[in-house]
Amino acid sequence: MNTSPVFFNKNLFLLILCQGLYLTNNVTFIAINGLVGFSLTPIPWMATLPVMSYVVGAALSTSLVAKVQAQFGRKRSFQFALLIASLSTLLCAYAAYSKNFWLLTVGTAIAGYYSANGLLYRFVAPELTHPNFREKAVSLLLTGGLFGAVFGPNMSVWTKNIFLTPFLGAYLVLSLAGLLGIVIMHFIDFPIEKKVESTDDPGRPLLEIVYQPKFLVALICAALSYGMMNLIMAGTPLAMEVCGFIFADTATVLQWHVIGMFAPGFFSGYLIKKYGSVVIMAIGVVLNIIAILILLSGNDFYHFLIPLFILGLAWNFLFTAATTLAIAAYRPEEKNKSQAIINFFVFGTMAISSFSSGALISTQGWTFINYGSLLPAAIMGGALIWLQFMQKKPTSNPKMN
Numbered sequence: 001m002n003t004s005p006v007f008f009n010k011n012l013f014l015l016i017l018c019q020g021l022y023l024t025n026n027v028t029f030i031a032i033n034g035l036v037g038f039s040l041t042p043i044p045w046m047a048t049l050p051v052m053s054y055v056v057g058a059a060l061s062t063s064l065v066a067k068v069q070a071q072f073g074r075k076r077s078f079q080f081a082l083l084i085a086s087l088s089t090l091l092c093a094y095a096a097y098s099k100n101f102w103l104l105t106v107g108t109a110i111a112g113y114y115s116a117n118g119l120l121y122r123f124v125a126p127e128l129t130h131p132n133f134r135e136k137a138v139s140l141l142l143t144g145g146l147f148g149a150v151f152g153p154n155m156s157v158w159t160k161n162i163f164l165t166p167f168l169g170a171y172l173v174l175s176l177a178g179l180l181g182i183v184i185m186h187f188i189d190f191p192i193e194k195k196v197e198s199t200d201d202p203g204r205p206l207l208e209i210v211y212q213p214k215f216l217v218a219l220i221c222a223a224l225s226y227g228m229m230n231l232i233m234a235g236t237p238l239a240m241e242v243c244g245f246i247f248a249d250t251a252t253v254l255q256w257h258v259i260g261m262f263a264p265g266f267f268s269g270y271l272i273k274k275y276g277s278v279v280i281m282a283i284g285v286v287l288n289i290i291a292i293l294i295l296l297s298g299n300d301f302y303h304f305l306i307p308l309f310i311l312g313l314a315w316n317f318l319f320t321a322a323t324t325l326a327i328a329a330y331r332p333e334e335k336n337k338s339q340a341i342i343n344f345f346v347f348g349t350m351a352i353s354s355f356s357s358g359a360l361i362s363t364q365g366w367t368f369i370n371y372g373s374l375l376p377a378a379i380m381g382g383a384l385i386w387l388q389f390m391q392k393k394p395t396s397n398p399k400m401n
Contacts, residue, residue, distance in 0.1 A: 238358060
């Protein structure tokens with residue numbers, strides 16, 4: 001395998017395409033599942049249950065995904081997940097057609113298995129490049145989300161009324177995207193992995209890995225940055241509908257939000273390498289607070305568009321830097337369990353935020369959600385301050401290295 005530090009080697013380029021398809025799936029599900037759920041459920045506060053089931057399915061799949069990855073390797077595991085994506089979106093299409101709310105919820109939960117695999121792409125990117133380009137590989141991989149940012153919301157608008165059932169066409173397009181991903185994945189040459197045997201050194205116990213300040217703060221910031229962003233993003237379609245905006249306006253806001261999430265991938269890796277993960281994560285926390293303050297200042301179109309874009313920038317800085325920080329805290333033989341625990345907490349936090357979003361909008365309102373988002377921002381800021389303190393403090397405890 002060619003591991004020379006090239007901006008676009010074939011394997012990384014193809015993985016970026018797969019990242020684009022993955023984010024197309026994610027963004028489209030966020031854009032339409034709450035609205036489809038709202039049209040099908042007799043109880044308004046349950047509207048985002050299909051969004052929540054997507055991330056609950058992902059959270060429950062993390063342990064299984066780690067085992068499948070260890071047993072069958074990257075390529076076959078990812079291809080199987082893409083097949084699941086294709087079949088589960090067909091199930092969602094049938095649920096929308098038959099107006100079955102609970103079948104839609106089950107279909108999105110099954111699709112969560114694909115989401116749990118897709119979130120591993122960011123850990124795989126450094127394996128496909130030279131070690132000196134670890135930070136850049138992660139950030140470049142995330143730029144694949146720009147495709148999802150542009151294609152996902154626009155595709156939802158274009159296909160909304162192709163059939164009598166709203167958004168049926170979007171689910172069918174996502175099913176085809178899963179099949180396309182299987183083909184693309186076939187041409188990626190992953191590093192040869194030794195199958196894990198029971199006699200192999202499993203590395204340190206999981207708790208010992210987690211108790212490292214770097215890993216713990218990376219886990220906290222990865223989970224809360226995703227959860228906070230998801231709380232606001234999942235609620236945006238419902239909030240904008242309540243405010244009287246048409247779906248095309250909502251799609252535009254989500255498109256620019258996702259552009260904000262992934263466009264910084266062209267330079268965030270460079271910034272992390274130059275200034276360090278902690279500094280970039282701190283900037284992300286500040287951007288989150290700025291976005292919330294703008295959201296609280298009004299309800300016109302630009303009070304959604306601008307803060308959602310800034311929220312995307314904040315997520316990129318926090319999530320990319322947290323991923324880089326975590327990779328530096330575990331050994332190669334510990335990667336599957338380390339990545340699994342991070343993704344478990346990421347998806348668990350997303351599940352809570354997805355369901356809370358719909359429930360809080362229908363019971364407490366959009367303003368309450370935005371005020372509540374200040375809490376995870378404060379926790380992330382506190383965690384970064386603690387990490388700085390721990391790095392300066394000499395310790396004799398090997399678990400805290």
